[in-house]
Amino acid sequence: MSNALFTYTLRLADDLLILSQRLGEWCGHGPVLEEDIALTNRALDHLGEARNLLTYAGQVEGKGPASAKATAGPRSEDDLAYLRLERQFTNVKLVEQPNGDYAHTIVRSFLFDAYHLPLMQALTKSSDAQLAAIAGKSVKEATYHLRHSSEWLIRFGDGTEESHQRAQAALDNLWTYTGELFESDAVLEEMTKAGIAPDIAAIREAWSKTMDQVLSEATLKRPADAFMMTGGRKGLHSEHMGFILAEMQHVTRAFPGVEW
Amino acid sequence: MSDNPNNWPLWEVFIQSKRGLDHKHVGSLHAADAEMAIENARDVYTRRQEGNSIWVVKAEHIHASRPEDAESFYDPADDKVYRHPTFYTMPEGAKYI
Amino acid sequence: MSMTDVKNLEELFQAKIDAELKIEPKDWMPDAYRRTLVRQISQHAHSEVVGMLPEGNWITRAPSLKRKAILLAKVQDEAGHGLYLYSAVETMGTSREQTIDDLLSGKAKYSSIFNYPTLTWADIGAIGWLVDGAAIMNQVMLCRTSYGPYARAMVRICKEESFHQRQGYEIMAVLAKGSPAQKEMAQDALNRWWWPSLMMFGPTDANSPHSAQSMKWKIKRQSNDELRQTFIDRTVQQAEVIGLTIPDPDLKWNAETKHYDWGTIDWTEFNNVVAGNGPCNKERLAARNKAHNNGAWVREAAVAYAAKKAKRKQAA
Numbered sequence: 001m002s003n004a005l006f007t008y009t010l011r012l013a014d015d016l017l018i019l020s021q022r023l024g025e026w027c028g029h030g031p032v033l034e035e036d037i038a039l040t041n042r043a044l045d046h047l048g049e050a051r052n053l054l055t056y057a058g059q060v061e062g063k064g065p066a067s068a069k070a071t072a073g074p075r076s077e078d079d080l081a082y083l084r085l086e087r088q089f090t091n092v093k094l095v096e097q098p099n100g101d102y103a104h105t106i107v108r109s110f111l112f113d114a115y116h117l118p119l120m121q122a123l124t125k126s127s128d129a130q131l132a133a134i135a136g137k138s139v140k141e142a143t144y145h146l147r148h149s150s151e152w153l154i155r156f157g158d159g160t161e162e163s164h165q166r167a168q169a170a171l172d173n174l175w176t177y178t179g180e181l182f183e184s185d186a187v188l189e190e191m192t193k194a195g196i197a198p199d200i201a202a203i204r205e206a207w208s209k210t211m212d213q214v215l216s217e218a219t220l221k222r223p224a225d226a227f228m229m230t231g232g233r234k235g236l237h238s239e240h241m242g243f244i245l246a247e248m249q250h251v252t253r254a255f256p257g258v259e260w
Numbered sequence: 261m262s263d264n265p266n267n268w269p270l271w272e273v274f275i276q277s278k279r280g281l282d283h284k285h286v287g288s289l290h291a292a293d294a295e296m297a298i299e300n301a302r303d304v305y306t307r308r309q310e311g312n313s314i315w316v317v318k319a320e321h322i323h324a325s326r327p328e329d330a331e332s333f334y335d336p337a338d339d340k341v342y343r344h345p346t347f348y349t350m351p352e353g354a355k356y357i
Numbered sequence: 358m359s360m361t362d363v364k365n366l367e368e369l370f371q372a373k374i375d376a377e378l379k380i381e382p383k384d385w386m387p388d389a390y391r392r393t394l395v396r397q398i399s400q401h402a403h404s405e406v407v408g409m410l411p412e413g414n415w416i417t418r419a420p421s422l423k424r425k426a427i428l429l430a431k432v433q434d435e436a437g438h439g440l441y442l443y444s445a446v447e448t449m450g451t452s453r454e455q456t457i458d459d460l461l462s463g464k465a466k467y468s469s470i471f472n473y474p475t476l477t478w479a480d481i482g483a484i485g486w487l488v489d490g491a492a493i494m495n496q497v498m499l500c501r502t503s504y505g506p507y508a509r510a511m512v513r514i515c516k517e518e519s520f521h522q523r524q525g526y527e528i529m530a531v532l533a534k535g536s537p538a539q540k541e542m543a544q545d546a547l548n549r550w551w552w553p554s555l556m557m558f559g560p561t562d563a564n565s566p567h568s569a570q571s572m573k574w575k576i577k578r579q580s581n582d583e584l585r586q587t588f589i590d591r592t593v594q595q596a597e598v599i600g601l602t603i604p605d606p607d608l609k610w611n612a613e614t615k616h617y618d619w620g621t622i623d624w625t626e627f628n629n630v631v632a633g634n635g636p637c638n639k640e641r642l643a644a645r646n647k648a649h650n651n652g653a654w655v656r657e658a659a660v661a662y663a664a665k666k667a668k669r670k671q672a673a
Contacts, residue, residue, distance in 0.1 A: 021417060024425070027432050028413035029644065031652025032268070033406070033440045034289055034300040040433035041303050044426060051422050078421050102655045148299065155292075158665060159658030166654070251420040251478050258535050260421040260478075260528075266657045267454050270447060287510070288444040290453065292659035293666065304437055307430075308517070327384045 004190045006061045007090065008197060009131065010080070011187075011233060013053035014091035017081060018241075019112060020046035021248055022099055031102050038148060042109070045141040052134045054080045082252040086242050087235040094177035096232075096240050103156055103166035107174050110149035110214070115181045117142040118206035122198030131196065150214045157218025164219070171215075172223050179228025181207070271297040272322060273305055274315040283315050291316075374575050379505035382448040390574055393567070394504055395449050397576065399456045402442035403467035405435045407460075407641050411475040412484060420478055427524050428481060434517050441510040448506040461646050468492075469627065470553050472635030479532055479539075479546035485525015487547075487554040490592060493522055494584045495558070503575040526595060533599040540600075547596070548604040556627045558585040589617050 023043035030036030054077035062074025094112060099105045120142045123135035156167035182204040191197035215222050231237065252260075268290040274283040286305050291297035297316040305311065325333060341347050350357060366385050373380065380386055413432045419425035443453045459465035470488050475481065496518065499511040532543035559565060559581040571577040596603050607620035629635065 024416040024429060027416055027429065028406075028409035028436070029648040029651075030436075031648070031655035032290070033436055033443070034291065034296075034304060035652075035655070036409075036436045037307075037433055037440070038300065038303040040429055040436070041307070044429050044433070047422065047426050047429065051426070054422075081422055082420075101651065151295065151299075155659050155662040156655075159662040160654070162654050163658030163661075247417050251418055255420070255536065255538060258539060259531055260424055264454060266653075266660050267452070268656065268660065270444075270453075287441055287513070288447065289440060292656075293663035296659065296663075304440060307433070307437065324383060327381065 002060055002063055004187045005128065005196065006057055007187045008191045009053055009057040009060060011090045012131075013050045013057055013080070014089050015095050015112070015116075016046040016050035016053065018089070018091045018244060019095040019109070020044075020050060021244055022095065022097075023105075023109075025099055026105065039105075042145055042148070045145065049134065049138050049141070050081075051077050052137075056130050056134065078252070082249045086237060086245055089235060089237065089241065089245070090233050091237075092177065092180040092232040093229050093238050094174065094180065094232075096238055096244060097174060097177065098240060100170065101166055103163070103170040104174065106149055106152045106156065107167065107170035109145065110153050111174060111178050112181075113142065113146040113149050114207045114210040114214075115178075115203060117146045118203050119198065122203065126197070127195035146210070150210075153214060153220070154218040157215070157220040167218065168220055171220055175223040175225075176227060176229050179225070180230055180232055183230065183233060185233065268292045270319040271301075271316045272319050273297075273301040274317075275301070275305055275311045276313040276315075277310055279312055283313065286310075288319060371573075374503050374573075377575075379508060380503050381505045389570075390576075391449055393571065393574070393576065394507065395446055395451050398442055398446045398449075398507055399451070399459070400466050400468070402439045402446065402456065403460045403465055404471065405439035405442060407467045407471045407645060408488075409435045409439075410641055410644050411471055411473070411637070412481060415475060415478065415481050418478070419481075424481075424528070431485070431521055431524065434521070437517070438510075438514045441513055442507075445504075445506040445510045457649070461642070461649055463633070463642060466631070468557060469630040469635060470557050472630050472638045472641060473549070473553055474636050476549075477542050477546060479529070479542040480550070482525050482528030482532060482543065483546035483550040485521055485523075486529050486595070487525075487550050487592065488557065489518065489521040489525060491554045491557045491588050493518055494588050498578050498584070501575075501578060526599075529601065530599045533601055544601055547601050551604050552622060552626075553630075555585055555589070555622055556630075558582075558588070560624075586616055589619055593617055 020043045023039055023046065026039050027036065027043070030039055058075040058077065058080055094108060097104070097108055099108075117139070120135045120138045124132050124139060126132040126135065153167060156163040158164070182200050184200055188197055188200060192199060211222055269292075270288055271291055271294075272288050273286050275286045276283045289297065289300050289304055291300050294316060298314050301314045301316055302311065306314075337343075367387055370380070370384075370386060370390075373384075380390075409432050412428065412435075416425060416428050416432065419428050443456060446456050447453060456465070460467065475484065493515070496511055496515050500508055500515055502508045502511065529543050529547070532539040534540075562568060562580045562582045565581055568577065568580060572580070593603055593608065605620045607618065609618045611618045630638070633639075
């Protein structure tokens with residue numbers, strides 16, 4: 001049980017941590033000052049939520065019998081963020097995709113936000129009090145995120161010819177990474193059975209509805225559900241992941257065991 | 261101002277920091293439309309929980325009085341002391357007035 | 358307007374300043390006052406925005422999640438401060454677009470300090486402690502500057518900046534009492550950022566021809582040298598507390614003046630960086646141009662969509 005809860009919490013955390021890392025790359029390089037600030041707010045929200053989840057994951061693991069570090073106390077948020085290897089990260093591949101142009105960044109966030117909001121809403125009713133509390137805080141932020149990315153996507157889709165093309169291209173490129181958001185496996189099944197995780201099919205339904213609504217208002221074409229990428233939840237990532245971690249972890253790893 | 265039609269117009273931002281207080285001018289920003297202006301205002305001017313409600317108005321829609329009118333506008337109020345409650349002498353002992 | 362009229366207006370203007378009344382956008386002001394302010398405030402705005410670059414490039418590498426969050430929030434504040442200041446420039450009739458074009462073309466200046474590279478994590482500490490520390494000296498003074506919109510922007514900025522210097526000093530303090538390698542990193546950062554930080558206060562009073570006029574107009578209220586000396590006096594003590602050494606062999610307490618005596622700034626280096634030959638001048642401008650150019654279609658799309666939406670609303 002606690003192993004599955006650890007893994008499940010870590011998945012939630014890793015999605016947000018890596019997305020935040022990507023969004024952080026934009027800081028100082030946004031298309032306009034106001035949007036630079038907005039994007040950084042998102043990065044901060046995701047990071048804050050990731051930190052709460054990582055801390056909780058560490059606590060869950062610390063209590064479990066299988067914990068390798070049980071004697072040394074629970075792993076901290078930083079242990080989990082900085083000292084795991086590529087294969088130990090469980091985020092979906094969507095969030096590790098490069099920022100690309102602003103359309104790619106917005107579409108990536110939109111695809112994620114439309115999943116994240118209903119997930120957090122449902123998680124507030126989780127039988128795990130800690131996850132429910134984290135989700136409760138998250139819902140407010142996630143509501144704003146989805147609004148922000150939807151509005152931008154509509155602006156792009158229904159803006160200029162160039163913005164329309166860029167948005168459609170981004171959507172077509174990234175669609176293949178959306179299947180992974182709704183994958184189920186033994187961990188998720190156990191969590192759902194325990195009333196900790198919500199029914200992923202219902203999340204998918206909500207997500208799909210948002211897709212139809214927003215994409216139609218944006219005059220964009222919803223791509224067909226062709227081949228879907230997979231692997232992230234098992235630690236099988238794209239080649240981007242190694243570079244993300246190299247950049248994120250190098251200072252911490254160069255000075256093992258110190259305070260910052 | 262600039263002639264480029266692709267520049268976002270300037271908006272003035274007014275924020276009510278707490279329910280019951282006035283909306284107060286806090287600054288300005290650029291946005292393509294009102295909705296974006298409100299969201300930008302949220303992101304720019306309420307990063308430290310300063311806000312409860314936001315008003316935005318396109319800067320070009322604000323009309324201001326002219327400084328050279330200041331004397332004729334405001335000085336005549338100088339001698340109307342009877343508009344202030346302290347002008348009046350209340351009988352000793354009267355309460356709640 | 359006749360010459361006598363202008364002269365009278367100038368006297369009235371100066372009388373207002375002398376009486377500590379703020380000048381507001383629609384007030385009459387001498388052309389030179391307007392020009393000086395537009396130049397100074399836009400330089401200040403550009404400095405905030407360019408200043409995001411050397412720090413921003415450490416966001417993805419911050420060594421703990423707490424530090425990453427702090428740095429994100431801090432660099433985001435700089436964007437906000439740039440925005441407030443561009444707005445203050447706009448009250449003088451110069452659009453943000455014009456102001457930014459001057460930056461992108463290389464015509465406008467910004468604080469030279471941001472043309473130095475951030476080489477290690479300790480540089481993020483040094484920037485917060487020294488660069489923000491030096492900037493705050495100026496900014497606190499500018500909260501009382503004579504031009505209303507500038508003063509109001511500065512009040513907001515100072516309020517928000519108060520954590521910036523502290524987070525930097527905290528980074529340095531933690532490094533200084535950390536492992537020997539961490540301490541070395543902190544000392545190295547201090548060595549590299551000390552002198553450029555002192556240069557931030559500008560030329561010496563003797564070589565600062567516009568200063569007197571700016572003081573008379575109460576745009577500035579303290580001279581470059583006064584501010585620099587106060588900064589040194591405060592910072593030396595802070596360095597002692599965390600056990601780092603200020604890289605100035607001539608630094609010595611002077612019991613008579615009650616100030617530190619200190620060495621000399623390498624003004625050749627300063628002039629070189631101002632002239633565009635600093636370690637990162639080209640990179641900084643290139644990064645700003647790239648962001649601006651890559652953002653063009655985004656800004657255009659938003660305008661096009663807003664127009665469509667307005668039209669539909671009208672038709673409905």
